[in-house]
Amino acid sequence: MGGSHRDEVRSGLEAHLARLWRYALTLSGARDIADDLVQATCLRAIERAHQFQSGSRLDRWLFSILRSIWFNEIRSRRIRVGEGTLDASEALSFDGAHEIETNISAAQVLRALGRLPKAQREAVLLVYAEGYTYREAAELFGVPIGTVMSRLAAARLALAHEPQQLGEEMSEGKTPR
DSSP: OOHHHHHHHHHHHHHHHHHHHHHHHHHHSOHHHHHHHHHHHHHHHHHTGGGSOTTSOHHHHHHHHHHHHHHHHHHHHHHHTTOOSOOHHHHOOOOOGGGOOSOHHHHHHHHHHHTSOHHHHHHHIIIIISOOOHHHHHHHHTSOHHHHHHHHHHHHHHHHTHHHHHHHHHHTTOOOO
C-alpha cells in the first residue's frame, strides 16, 4: 500500500468528520449508531487508503464508504434475526428530533426531513446540506441524474406543506412528532 495514499486519507479525515456524522445520523436516526458508523468509515478508509485515487474528492469516497457500511449492517441485522433481506426504506426511518436538545427550529426541520421517504431525505442532505451536485449525488446513489432531480422536487413539495401540517397538529393539541 502506498504511504502517500494513506497519508492523504488520514490528513483529510478530520475535515469531513462533522459532515459524515450528520449523514450517519440521517441514515440511522440515533447518535450512538452515527458515532459507530463514522468510526467504522474512518477505519475502513484508512485500511483501504490504497483504493483512494489521489486528486479525487475524499468526501465523496468517504460518503460512499459510510453508505455501504450502513446498508451492509442493515442487511446483516435482518439476516441475524431470520428475516432475510431488507427493504431499506423500512429500516431508514428517522425519529431523532427528541435527541436534539439545543434548538427547537432545528428539531422541527429534522422532524420534517424525517417524514420524507429515505431516498428523498438522503438526496436533500447530500445536495442541499452537503453541497453535492445533482450529478455527484446520482453517482453516489447509482441512479440517473433525473432520479435525483425528481427526488429533490418531491422533497421540496412535501416540505412546503410541513408548516401547514405542523400548525394543524398544534391547533388540535397534538404534540408534533
